[in-house]
Amino acid sequence: MDYKIIMPVLSDTMDKGKLVRWRVHEGDVVHKGDVIAEVESDKAIMEVQSFKDGVVKKLLVKEGEEVPVKAPIAIIDTEAKTAQTETKITQQPKEQSASTEKPKTAPKESTPAAAVPPVIEELLKTPAPKLAEGDATPAAKKRAAELGIDIKSLQAEGKLPKPAHLRDIETEALRRYFTPKALELLQEYRIDPKEFNLDHKIGVEEVENYIKEHDIPKIVALSANRIAVMKNVQNAATKPVYFIFEEFDIKEYEGIKLTSVLIKKLATAMQKHPLMRAKLEGTTLKISPHSNISVAVAKGDELYMVVCKRAEEKSLQEIDTWVRGLKERTFTADELTGSTFGISNLGMFGVQRFSAMINQSDVGIAAFGALNEGKISVTFTFDHRILNGVDAALFVRDAKEIFKGDEDV
Amino acid sequence: MLYREALNRAIDEMMASDESIVILGEDVGRYGGSYRVSEGLFAKYGPKRVIDTPIAELSIVGNAIGMAIAGLRPIAEIMTVNFSLLAMDQIVNHAAKFRYMSGGKMTIPLTIRMPGGVSRQLAAQHSESYETLYAAIPGLIVLAASNATYAYYGLKTAIALNDPVIFLEHELLYPMEMDFKEVKNFDPFKAEIVKEGKDLTIITYLKMRYDVLEAVPKIEEELGISVEMIDLNSLRPLDMQTIAASVQKTKRVVLVEEDHKTGGYGAEVIAKISEELFYSLDAPPLRIAGEDVPIPYNRSLELASIPTPDKIGQRIIQWGRKNGL
Incomplete structure (x- = not known):
């Protein structure tokens, strides 16, 4: 490719320059930075450099001739082979070579700080999009x-x-x-x-x-309550339990819910058996003086084990008022903890007999089925770590007596 | 690996491999550096390559520039960015401009390390962050190391680069234990995606990386969104490519910086985003920055003057709720 060297503008007032002397001949190899000529401006004699490597193809101006600034004075062929040929320039000024010398450091790639990343150039090229009117982002x-x-x-x-x-x-x-x-x-x-x-x-x-x-399933997220129940029953499933199956005689009381009666009777029986009021903590048992009973309460899809505290101190009427209030209200965390025994009742749905999972750290749970002519079937689940079969049998025997009578009511 | 150990390892390995590398600064030699970054180097490389200087910042940088011109590859340490103001003329007028003034014939292979930011009760004259000044100077490269990995690879690259690099560190990071990851094909100018997400981009750098990380779980929980987080690493040049890809995805952007809000570096980042990504934005950009006051000495006031994880979380949640998140 031809690269034209022009008469440089050496001062604000210069409009033409005189070529004083050529430093190269046609056919010479030149390198970037080499001085190829001396020109005279209106003020001084200056050197003209080549900004590219190549071979001098033609000198367009004779020594002593004046030409306007920016007019071509020489043509360099930048594609001619220059590598093997040594430069013929001999009069390179010394200070020139000193100032072009690069620092004695390993040549390493350096990214200029002002480089424009390609993505921005791309964005700048993109025309502004059409926009809808209104109050919007x-x-x-x-x-x-x-x-x-x-x-x-x-x-x-x-x-x-x-x-x-x-x-x-x-x-x-x-x-x-x-x-x-x-x-x-x-x-x-x-x-x-x-x-x-x-x-x-x-x-x-x-x-x-x-x-x-497309057989697309409906995705239903589990409720917080379902997740809590899952955790509770999974924990219960790890407990070593055994069952006792019984049938109790039971009296009904006018205007009192059956669940209230079950709570009251069980509370009385628990007072006679300290192990039913126990909570296992490491290698100790913490035995409460009170009968605190967790009662399974269903609310739509949700299941809560609400604790009837100090049930033995409450009258049957008081317990019934408590039971009737359960459907309408929400529960505090305090109401859902602190029990040692549980009750679950599915008799109202006609279930004859079933077994229940132990709630949290309770000792056991009593699952009541349907009431048939004064008799109710009950399945006890006990945590074997806390009590043995004999302890449980004694408790069930006492409970059976208490359910039959009405001294505590 | 401690952050300061990563820096020390970078300098040590570079000095071992190239005799032209020297370090100079106040107390870098016998004392081992104010933050122990040059610990052990004086014993290993001697007083000719690990040079204790007088308390004269202008001369530290001036001498370093001279060394660079003459063929050395100096690392100058300024004790804190606050004192670098004394060296401004050498940095801005000389180091940054030599390549350009010489038509590319001379380069200044100089690294200037300086820690900054709010530490603990060092008061107004020792608590500034001047990245906004240096990132505005053409001819400088400005890197900000928030973690051990970037500190190690970033500093090695800074030393190897033929142009002047302002290498910013943060005073509170030096004694922090950090994960170190081996990196192949390290690119010092690439921002790091610290965490991927799809609803909001939080851009930050230096120590604020950790404050933002602490705030993110609460933001995600309260707004029910996933947050993408970018650590800029390089402030000049700025990696707009990574920012653009993220903001085009999330359509919302928050910038968190410790420096004062007015004229802070974040202003530049947000301005670029507004210019180039305006039609991608689905919410006005948010800047969370230091207050426009000289940093107070009193600890309560000091904390009140800069972003904290609590404040970052609260501001973003508030802003998100107001803007359709």
């Missing part, structure tokens, strides 16, 4: 323009919040193609709206068909 306005959504009118109608965000625009776009119920189904089953052909209004039926056709 830049991203929302851009997306709305792409989808042809008029943010301003929708906000005037109160159908979009102010300011609108990207999520509002995406939801608005879906409302065009899906009925509200269909949209709910999509979210419930976590189906990507792009699975449908968005060229018509899509109703519930179409989404339901899609669900059946």
Whole structure:
């Protein structure tokens, strides 16, 4: 390639320059930085360098000739082979070679600090996108323009919040193609709206068909209560337990719930057997003076073991008031801890007999089935670590007597 | 590995491999460095390569520039960035500009290490962060090492580079025990994605990395989102590529810096994001920075003047709720 060396502008006032002397001949090899000529400006004689490597192809100006600034004075062929040929320049000034010498350091790659990363150049080239009008974020306005959504009118109608965000625009776009119920189904089953052909209004039926056709399961997150129950029963399943099956005679009391009677009778029986009031802690037992009974309470899908504290001190009427209040209220953490024995009753659903899992650190639990002509079936589950079969048998025998009589009521 | 050990190892290995590397500064030799970074080097390399200087910052950098011009590869230590103001003319007018003034014929292979930031009750004149000054100077490279891995590889690269590098450290990081990861093909100019996420990008650097990390779990829990976190590592050049990819994904950006808010380095980052990524933004960018006051000595006031994990969490949660998160 030809590289033209021009008459340099050496001062503000210089408009032409005189070529005083050539330092090279045609055919000479020159390197970047080599002085090739001396020129005279209106002020002084200066040197002209080549800024590229190559071979001098032609000298265009004779020594002594004057030419305008920026006019070409020589042509260097930058593609001619220069590597093997030694430079013929002999009159290189000494100070020139000294100042071009690089620091004596290993040549290492250095990235100029001002480099523009390619991604920014790309971004700068991209034209500004079309934007929808209205009170919205830049991203929302851009997306709305792409989808042809008029943010301003929708906000005037109160159908979009102010300011609108990207999520509002995406939801608005879906409302065009899906009925509200269909949209709910999509979210419930976590189906990507792009699975449908968005060229018509899509109703519930179409989404339901899609669900059946693709066998998509409904995803239900477990409630906090379910997770707590799971933990509790998993812990219970690790306990070494045994069962005692019995049938108790029991009296009914006018206007009193059966569960209240069961709590009262059990509380009385527990007073006679300290082990039923015990809590295992390491290698010790902590025995409470009171009968604190956890009662299984179902509320919709949720299950709570609510503790009736000091049940032996309460009258049957007081316990019944407590039991009747359970359905209406929520429970504090304190009400869900501190028991040593449990009760579960499924008799009202016609269940004849079943067994229950021990709650938290309780010693045992009594599972009551349906009441049939004054008799009720009961399954006791006991933690064998705390008491042996004989202890349990003595407790069950006493309980059976207490359930039959009514001294405590 | 301790942060300061990573720096020491980097200097030691570089000095062992290249005789032209020398270090100079106040107490870097016999004393082993104010923060023990040059510990053991005086005994190993001697007083000709580990040079104790007078308390004269302008001359430390000036001498270092002379060494660099003459073919050495000096590492100058300024005790804290606060004192580097005394060396400003040498740094800005000479070190940064020699390559350009000489038409690229001369380069200054100089590394200037300096710790900064709010430590514990060092008061206003010893608590500043001046990255915003240095990152604004064309001709300088500004690196900020928040962790042992970057401290080691970043400092080695800084020493090897032929251009002047301001290597920023933080006073509270020196005695911190950190994970060290082996890195192949280390790129000192690449920002680190500390944590991936999809709803919000938090950009930070230096010590604030740890304050942000502490705040992130609460932010994610309270807003129900996942946070992406970027540690810039290099302040000049700035890795806009990594920032752009993240912000285009999350559409929201928060910048956390310890320096004063007005004219802080974060202002530059947020300005670039606004210029180049405006149409990707789904919320106004948020800056969490130090207050616009000289850092107070009183510990309570000192903490009140800079971002803390609590404040970072609260501000982002508040901002997120207001902006559609």
